[in-house]
Amino acid sequence: MSRGSLQVQKLSRGVVCLIFLGVACASCDELQGKQEELKVEGRQETLQFYPALVVGEKWGYIDRAGKMVIKPQFDEAKHFYEGLAAVKVGKKWGFVDHMGKFIAKPRWDKVGRFSDGMARVGIKRDYDPKTNVMHCRWGYIDRTGKVIVKPKYDYVSDFSDNIAFVEIDPRFPWEMGKSYFIDRSGRKLFKGKARAEGPFSEGLALARLPLDKEKEDEYKGFGYIDKTGTFVIPPQFKHSQRFSDGVAVVDTFPLPHPTFGRIVHKNGRVVKISDRMLGDFSEGLCIVSLSSGNDAYMDKTGKVVIEGQPSWRAYPFQEGLALVEVKGKDGLRYGFIDKTGQFAIEPQFREAESFHNGLAYVDGRYIDKTGKFVWKSSDYKD
Numbered sequence: 372m373s374r375g376s377l378q379v380q381k382l383s384r385g386v387v388c389l390i391f392l393g394v395a396c397a398s399c400d401e402l403q404g405k406q407e408e409l410k411v412e413g414r415q416e417t418l419q420f421y422p423a424l425v426v427g428e429k430w431g432y433i434d435r436a437g438k439m440v441i442k443p444q445f446d447e448a449k450h451f452y453e454g455l456a457a458v459k460v461g462k463k464w465g466f467v468d469h470m471g472k473f474i475a476k477p478r479w480d481k482v483g484r485f486s487d488g489m490a491r492v493g494i495k496r497d498y499d500p501k502t503n504v505m506h507c508r509w510g511y512i513d514r515t516g517k518v519i520v521k522p523k524y525d526y527v528s529d530f531s532d533n534i535a536f537v538e539i540d541p542r543f544p545w546e547m548g549k550s551y552f553i554d555r556s557g558r559k560l561f562k563g564k565a566r567a568e569g570p571f572s573e574g575l576a577l578a579r580l581p582l583d584k585e586k587e588d589e590y591k592g593f594g595y596i597d598k599t600g601t602f603v604i605p606p607q608f609k610h611s612q613r614f615s616d617g618v619a620v621v622d623t624f625p626l627p628h629p630t631f632g633r634i635v636h637k638n639g640r641v642v643k644i645s646d647r648m649l650g651d652f653s654e655g656l657c658i659v660s661l662s663s664g665n666d667a668y669m670d671k672t673g674k675v676v677i678e679g680q681p682s683w684r685a686y687p688f689q690e691g692l693a694l695v696e697v698k699g700k701d702g703l704r705y706g707f708i709d710k711t712g713q714f715a716i717e718p719q720f721r722e723a724e725s726f727h728n729g730l731a732y733v734d735g736r737y738i739d740k741t742g743k744f745v746w747k748s749s750d751y752k753d
Contacts (some may be wrong), residue, residue: 438744475516487530528570561600644673
């Protein structure tokens with residue numbers, strides 16, 4: 372499904388409980404389909420460059436017309452965010468600008484994307500050969516490549532509203548890990564007011580009461596704080612996810628198992644809309660699992676607006692289209708549906724990723740929203 376170099380997220384369908392650092396965190400690269408604004412000679416322009424792998428196993432960047440704008444020279448490459456893109460040379464990652472010039476030379480073992488002018492960077496801590504997973508110490512650099520927060524955390528989120536979520540693992544099994552919110556200078560925020568449990572999203576963040584205000588036998592659950600560290604939605608949820616499209620998917624006490632069938636609005640109003648939801652809302656719709664076992668799409672009122680088929684596996688909508696995996700006689704194929712539930716692009720691809728700035732990467736090529744091929748590796752001539 373994924374190609375190793377361009378790790379464009381299809382968004383996790385799995386239920387995210389308590390520790391949901393897969394959302395905008397150091398262990399993944401959450402890539403949303405938003406256009407990048409770049410100021411060029413006093414003008415504000417839209418930068419739409421796309422990583423492209425050419426014959427010879429090198430990555431460069433094409434524009435939306437399929438023209439190669441940064442010559443293939445990288446071993447891996449990711450999308451541009453805030454005018455900068457992460458690229459890999461050998462075994463190390465750095466960042467380049469829209470001209471292909473390095474603003475941060477390759478020196479990092481893992482990196483994230485730029486958000487609020489800051490990017491996550493990681494240095495190898497250890498490696499697990501059984502799982503093939505590298506664990507890193509994480510910090511942040513600014514747009515000049517300068518290290519602002521030294522790598523010392525085990526998990527970090529992207530900055531959102533100039534605040535980031537960071538965590539340090541416990542040294543021993545009987546200890547608790549430490550989690551904080553920090554500002555762009557690395558200063559810890561909200562000390563004594565709230566215990567960080569997840570990154571900010573749409574101005575609110577998941578949090579719990581400080582340990583001295585919450586005894587183990589009086590577990591209050593999770594709530595949401597604003598950017599002052601004040602609880603605007605009191606701790607009350609057994610499991611919670613980030614805010615998206617103005618609501619957050621939650622599970623309330625005293626249910627024995629997380630079902631994520633409720634949503635909470637920013638005013639604190641909790642509404643049950645389904646028995647089982649499989650992720651956040653995206654473009655007004657959330658994926659749910661029906662009693663039939665089929666994936667479907669539900670709106671915020673609890674109405675099923677797109678009923679999936681038994682052979683479908685659904686993914687979130689991005690830029691008006693949703694990636695759908697279809698099981699057929701020839702194996703798995705991927706296509707794209709619109710918000711009426713009809714296929715805008717028929718299932719035909721063995722590998723596919725969601726749309727990003729108007730194009731989607733499928734089977735080593737890029738297509739537009741009509742399904743027309745814009746670029747393929749054999750098009751490139753040095």
